[in-house]
Amino acid sequence: MNKKIIVWAICAIGFISCKNSEKLSDTEITTRYFNMLDTSDYSQIPVLLADSLQTQEGDYTSSYSHEDYEELLKWDAVFDPTYEVLDVVQQDNGMVKAEVSKLDTRIQFLYEKPFISNYYLSVVDGKVSKVVTEYVDFDAETFGNNRTKLLTFINDNHPELNDFLQDQTEAGGQKYLKALELYKNQPRFEIGKDLLLMHFDCKTDVDDLQAAAGLLTLMTSPNFMHVNYHAVAGTYGIQEGLYVPPNTLFKLAFDTNWTDAHERMEAAAEEVAQLATVTLEAEGDIWIAEAGQSDFSAQLVKALQKKLPQLETKKRIHIVQHSDWNEEVTTPELLDFVKKNTDYNKIPDGNTVGNGTPGFRTPGYTEWKEEVMDSKLKSVWELAVELSNQYNGKDGRYNNEAVAENGLDFSDLSEVCWMLKLEDIKDTNEFFERYAR
Structure with missing residues (x-):
């Protein structure tokens, strides 16, 4: 009886040992390699890596001992990385191809979205000996x-x-x-020093009317009532469609603190350049919120370059854009000009909630009527909504679905929020709760 037990135990130990020594496939080793990176588990380095690991990114090649690679992983871990393996395939040439998404603090700042990369791993005798990295559609x-x-x-x-x-x-x-x-943590827009310009194309979407009301709402808040700002209407690019006349609204909202660029872009650029020159000569910067295209901004920068030949426009003029469509219907050479001659900032789209900037496009939102207490501000919002309903989708103009569904769209204001470091505002409701009362 005892002999039988001993024989059974020996067999069981042998079976377990066989299972433990069972070779992992190259794809399994690859998955474990990225799990090691994801968890910063340095103890797995001698288990998964050959004595010398070669890495290659483009023309740049490096070799690492286990100690060197642990130091690199410690550097990587500082940024709190997340590695997500999207696909792993064993290739005919013996290498393993892994498609991997990586996001961390550093990448979020530099790239503003995850790196998607193809990694090609060479696995020799159960250990990774070489990793080649190729970025996918690198921006x-x-x-x-x-x-x-x-x-x-x-x-x-x-x-x-x-x-x-x-x-x-x-x-x-x-x-x-x-x-x-x-x-x-550095200040962007400096209140009392810089000039905020908001350029409204007003063609052919009615959202600019409501963005103008949103701008006034912010500028009348006690926190921002000392902001030096100026509005410009008619700053459109090469898009088709009819203009949405904003004049009555702009006069009510801004009195004389606005410029009409509709069908007089060069003359208007000269007028705004005079205002901007005062700020620039007083050592302030110019911040432009593009509630539309960059055509007018390019004309303005050119006018300023003539007035102030020594001006470092790349450092002193800041443009903020949130819309891919706005870029697509800007005159191409003028878009290229502002990107090369200004501090051009492309931020996440203000039409969407939860992408890093406020989402100010909300169908069915009518609560503003109860939130807005100031009589002047209320009359501005009422006129903005009235004109929006009057022109939305009419005579071939763009049909803004949020407005058509009895809601609001002042998405361009996300750019001003970015300038003033108000990115934490979530959506339309939170904006009115903070600044309309």
């Missing part, structure tokens, strides 16, 4: 612009951190985080 413009802004800011204001990009150690990662924190 070099967004990455490059944000990287340049960060580097310029640090070089000008915190040169003691200048080596943060090159130092891929845990301490270097902490420096990188500090640089990001300093950049994000």
Whole structure:
């Protein structure tokens, strides 16, 4: 009886040992490799990696010992990364292809969305010996612009951190985080010093009418009543369709604090350039919210370049745009001009909730009628909604569905919120609760 037990135990131990020593497939090892990166589990390095790991990104190749790679992982861990394996395929050439999404603090700032990459892993004797990385549809413009802004800011204001990009150690990662924190906490628009210009195309969507009412709502708030601002109407690009006449609304909302650029763009640009020059000569910056296209902004920048030849427009004139469509119907050479000659900022679309900027497009929203208490402000909103209903979808104009469904769309105001660091406003309801009472 005892012999039988002993024999059974030996067989069981052998079976378990066989199971434990069972070789993992290359795809399983690949999945475990990215799980190691996701969890920053340094203990898996000797288990999963060959004694020397070679990595390649484009023309850049590196080799790592286990100790070197642990230091790199510690740098990576500083940014709190999330790796998501989307697909793993064993290839005919023996390598494993993994499609992976990666997002962390650094990538969110530089790229504004996850990196999607194809990784090609060579697995030899059950261990990863080489990793080749190829980025999928890499947005070099967004990455490059944000990287340049960060580097310029640090070089000008915190040169003691200048080596943060090159130092891929845990301490270097902490420096990188500090640089990001300093950049994000710097003031954007400086109240009492800078000039805020909001350029409304008013063609052919009625949303600009409501964005104008939204601008006045913010500017009459005690927090922002000292903002120096000016509105411009008729700053359209090359889109088809009829104009939405805003004059009665703009006169009621802004009195004389607005310029009419409709069918007189160059003359209007000269007029606004005179206003902007006063601010620039007093060491203030110009901030432009594009409630439309960049055609007028380009004319304005050109006028300022003539008036102030020494002006560093790339540093002193800031443009904020939130709409892909607005860019698509800007005259191409003028869009290229403003991107090259100003601090051009593309932010998440204000038509959407939960993407990093306020979402100010809300069908069926009528609560503003109870929220807006000030009589002047209420009359402006009432006129904006009345004109929106009058022109929405009429005579071939764009049919704004949110407005058609008895709601509001003042999505362009998300740009002003970004300038004033009000990105935490969630939606239309929260905007009125904060600033309409």
